[in-house]
Amino acid sequence: MSEPRPRGPRANPWLTLVAVALGLFMVGLDGSVVSIANAEIARDLNATTAELQWVTNSYLLALAAALILGGKLGDRLGRRTVYLVGVVGFTVASVAIGLAGSIEGVIAFRAVQGAFGALLMPNTLALLRAVFPPKKFGMAVGIWAMVSSVSTALGPIVGGLLVEHVNWESVFYINAPIGIIALIFGLLVLPRSRNEAAASEKFDVSGVMLLALGLLAVVFGVVKGETWGWTSAGTLGSIAGGVVVLVLFGWYETRVAHPLLPMRLFRNPALTIGTVVTALNFFILLGVIFFVMLYLQNVRGFTPVESGVRTLPLSLTSMVASPLGAKLTEKFGPRLTMPLGMVLQAAAAFTMLTWTADSSYQLLWPPFVALGLGVGMVMSASSDAIVGNAPVQDGGVAGGLQATSLQVGGALGTSVLISLISSRVGATLGDSLNDAGVPHSATARFEEAKDAVAMGVAPVSEAMPAQLRAAVTEGSHTAFMNGVHTAVLVTGVLALVGAALAALGLRGRTDENSAAAPSPAAASTGTDH
Known part of the structure; x- marks a missing residue:
């Protein structure tokens, strides 16, 4: 039995969008703001380089391992409930990081923060998928992508201001007011939404364990590749072992009655290609932001705030590109916007080949504009391709799939590109x-x-x-610039590969899935405990 359709604020899908955007902004900001605080954390807590790496890695591993589980729990227990639990847990863990007083405490609470982030992130898209009709879902995703891109790009600016004028702890404390507002607003406006069929299914415990183990091994190998060496036995063994476990997970999921991640989703080529291109998109974005900040601060001598201000063109253009990409995707399908966005990112990377240690700002800002436009367009198109092509009842799982590919791609981007720079240096x-x-x-x-x-x-x-x-x-x-040129050359080639994959593998605009899926109203209501 489903409940009657919600009335009042809960019946307004745009209020749902605002509510999930608050949680998404908090997580996106935290993902990039920490890189600015690392130096102060090391000085204040006497952290070694290895310990400092784990401030990022513990968060990343917990997040990557649990994202699809977070989406599945939302489908099963209620997307509103699981999302709000994620908001509360992420906020409390953020405050605990600032109060920890030791590097071990910071690392432990960062892992807790990542686990709650995995409950929050996939259910943002799942809630949108449940409440927006197919014709308006693309625009909603465009605004969602804009919030995600802008929060990530604003991280260095916000982090720089807080570290310079307050302290490194404030980088985490800032999540407290955002989290409280997100919780109160979410309680008031978010509708109840879950997959009623999934609520009575047997939970796929073996699938959870296999997926978590496989993702942990792969991401661990990736983040340690830079220090262990990419050809070392530890790195290759960890990544290869993780891949084997993930293959075993895929095989197992085709044979269980109620799988954690239904393999049938990958029969849709748009969803599969969207997942791959999402990983490439964040490989490029997070990898490039990482070495650009090193260039601006350590080579050019700018402060964190000055560096953040100089990357504002990236933030501003991503704000424009996300809704623009959503509108183009709505009209022409991701076959246009996804390759276009990747080509713009390739252009940005190849333009960076002209950078030197003392390049004028006139040479710096055009790649930021192209990168912002490209990332925003691909975010909109890939979200539409993944979540928009999944049945409404699998919205949480699809959101988790996208978030997982995003995080794994970002981990690869920072690790691989910094490794390339190190090798060339x-x-x-x-x-x-x-x-x-x-x-x-x-x-x-x-x-x-x-x-x-x-x-x-x-x-x-x-x-x-x-x-x-x-x-x-x-x-x-x-x-260092020799290393940067090698990194951006590889980045540009990967962007062109992503553009070709999307152009050749995607079809034009179709509404087959939307027509086949239950209506948003029918799928979005239900008891949300």
Whole structure:
């Protein structure tokens, strides 16, 4: 038995969009704001580089391992309930991080934060899928994508302001007021929504364990690849073992009566391609933002706030691109907007090949504009392709699938691109130092600092003679830019591969799935405990 259709604020899908946007903004902001706070966390808590990596990695692993589970729980227990539990847990964990007082506490509560984020994120799209009619779902997704893109891009600016003028703890405390507003507003306006059939099904415990184990192993191997080496036994063993477990998970899901992730979803080519392109989209976005911030702060010498302001074109254009991409997707389908967005990202990457250690801002902002436009368009198109092509009753699972591909792609982007930069720096640092005027006898000593150079930091001190200091700085920055050029070349090629995949694999606008799926009203109501 389903309840009557909701009345009042709960009957307004646009209020639902505002409510889920608040939670989404909180998670998106937290994903990129932490990178700005890392240096202060290390100084204040005496954290080693390895411990600092786990501030990010513990969050990422917990999030990636539980996203599809979070979507499934929403379908089964009620999307509104699971979303709001995620909001509360994420907010409390954020405050606990600031109060922890030790690096071990920060790492532990970051993992808790990631687990609750996995309850929150997939159910944002599932709630939209349940309340918006097919013709308006694309525009809703466009605004959802805009919030996601802008919150991620604003992270460095907000983080820079808070770290400079308050403290690193405030980067996490800021989630408290956002979370409280999201909870109160959500309680008032979010409708009850769940898959009634799923509520009575036997829960796929084995599927949960296999998926979590497989994703943990793959993401762990990816995030450790930079420090262990991409060809090391540990890295290859972790990634290969995870892939084997994920293949086993896929096989198992085709043989269980009530699967965690129905494999039938992948029969839809738009959904499958959308999942792959979503991963590529965030591979590019998060990977590029990471090394751009290193370039602006460590090579150019800008403060975190100054660096964030200079990347504003990325934020502003993504705001424009997301609803524009949604409108184009609504009219022409993702076959136009998805390849177009990836081509724009390729153009941004190839333009960065012209950057030098002292490029004027006139050379910096055009790639930010192209990247913002491309990311916003792909976010809208891929969300429509994934969640819009899944039956309404599987909205939570589809949202979890998209969020998982997004997080895995982002993890790969930061790890792989920084690894490429590190490798290129190691190969060219000696020659770059010599070309800049560093004596051959001193080169070996500075080459030992290649890890610092790979982060854009020149290994100099005030005690050095001015001429030597200038030569080491010039040579180090040249080596770093060599690494950046390698990274953006790979990024551009991957963007073109994504564009070709979308152009060749997607069909034009169809409403077959929408017609076959239950109406939003029919699927969105139900007891939400």
